[in-house]
Amino acid sequence: MKLTRLCAFIGLIVAAAVLFSGCTGTTEDPTTTPTPTATAAEDVQVKVFHAGSLTGPFEKVKAEYEAEHAGVTVLLEPAGSVDCIKKVTENGKPADVVASADYYLIPEMMIPEHADWYLTFAKNRMVLTYSNESKYADEITAENWYEILDRDGVRWGFSDPNSDPCGYRTPMVIQLAEAYYEDDQIFETLVSEHSAITVTDEDGVYTIHAADPKPDSTTLTIRPKSVELVQMVQAGGLDYAWEYRSVAVQNDLEFIELPEEIDLSSIDFAENYATVQTEAKKGDGTTLYVGSPIVYGVTVPKIAEHPDLGIEFVETLIGATGQEILTGDGQPPIVPAGGYGDVPDALQSLVEMKA
Template identity: 55%
Template sequence: MNSKIVTFSTVLILCAAIFLCGCTTTPQSDSGNQTPAGTTAPVETTAAAAGQIITVYHAGSLAAPFEELEKQYETAHPGVDVRLVPGGSTKLVKDITDLGKSADVFASADYTLIPTLMMPTSADWYVTFAKNQIVLCYTNQSKYAGEVNADTWYTILEKPDVQWACSDPNLDPCGYRSLMAIQLAEQHYGNDTIFDRVVSEHSNITVTEENGTYTLLATSPEPKDTFQIRPKSVELVQMLQNGGIDYAWEYRSVAEQNGLNFVELPEAIDLSSVTYADDYAKVTIETAGGLMTAKPIVYGATVPKNAENPEGGIAFVQMLVGSEGQAVMNAQGQPPIVPAGGFGTVPAELKALTASP
């Protein structure tokens, strides 16, 4: 009797052992399919595990070209995950420098934010890679759409039944550039009431003049009546398309990318030409980020010192300033600077693609 009990127990133990061995030699993949006995289950590789995430903070006006660059980069570098974080350039700088947020690339709509707000503490080099211009956008449904042009636009913005907007000058370069363009219009058209009638009468933004230099005070805009402000210039596109406003200040590239009508302003106003650099410089603006001087619109990029993947950041900038990036920027209405300008301690990988002043 006892021998039978022992024999039966032995059989149960052997069966359990066989069952357990079978479980450990036939692991399942995530899809539920079993790996054949005698083979090794494949090891999954993720972008995070390989350290191949590239976080790109960029101006909202760079959204379209950078989405294209993201696709091209990920196609050329399988396993790499490019993560785009759009926003107002001034805000993004503060996120990096004041809040300590990590970015592998920072691309600004105003290159001067890098040397003035980031160097030398948060960055030690940058490249200049593209240009743009300020335009006044509208749709076929905008009030007085059939009358607006390069000579009449400011008289239309003065009208009490016209709603217009720009982005926040304290968060977005397009915002302070829009206000600069309106002030520059006074000199071009010989009318020193334009800024007051269009802007100051509908906000807390004021202007003072000293020795031929005009300073706009916009730290607390407080728009009202016919004038609206939004954090980012790209937010104004939907407002225009939905009929929430009649006119909006944008970069030409954004207007073209979204199929908007726009008034092409004289070069003396639109901040596009180095020929007028001295005239532009007669207008400055005081914002929460400091005093900004009007200058030709030039985009800049760097790899911040707090980058978690600086090698990946440099590789992305290589594509940006190389032939692939130049073609993308040109197709999106943002003429590339060829070769890109290089300033500060430019990485060796970029020196052949840049020119120092």
């Protein structure tokens, strides 16, 4: 028995020696852990909170970005711009990029606690959208749209002024229309008669009280995001909806372009736009959004989990690729983008710094 065990032990020693000698002649040591391949970015998810009106172009920017960043997935999360920012500032949800349809919301709600910088990167204008099946589609023009919306049986809508810049901008446009068309009943007949939204005038400044809109949902419909209304127009649930021009272009909707004096598109009429403001909910109180040209903003929050990748997404957005995408989607880019605050060095060559 002892002899058998000794033979077995010697056999094991011999086998181990043969195996070792066979391996020393190879170029790879199997006992060494292989060096990992370059997959540092593998399975990384870049989260982008953005205005619903940016959904079309951002899907294209996402595709271009992912093509240049192997292993990185961009998660787009559209919502009303106010809600996008509140996810970060109130709920503590990490986002690598936040893009707002009203650039001013970033310095107002995020600087300096939640972000150090922001860029202005695109413009837009308010339009009234419809389909070929909408009531009076063959009659509506830039001169009579407010009369068409007031006709019996016409259903129209806009987004929630408390959640979405398109929502607090829509009643501004309607109020500005009174002076332009010389009809001081436009707001009353279109908005106040079909909701709890009212307007007051003090020294030539009109304040629209929209914190608790309560639409009748028969003539006037209000939804959290303006893009939700697109499907309603396409399906025939609404005849008309207020949107940004880019949204109309991206969704092949018919639309009426309004005079620049009232559509919030031109810096030439900034003083005129500032004569209207919308009061909306903010926490337990209210806030005022003052009429101004429509300008989009973007930043990388301090809470970002992948700030460098977020900055690279912004670089794609404001560079030649993003400019081409925005232009094709009916949303004029700002070239170069305007920079405010401590803009990262990686973006400096694409930005014109502002005061």
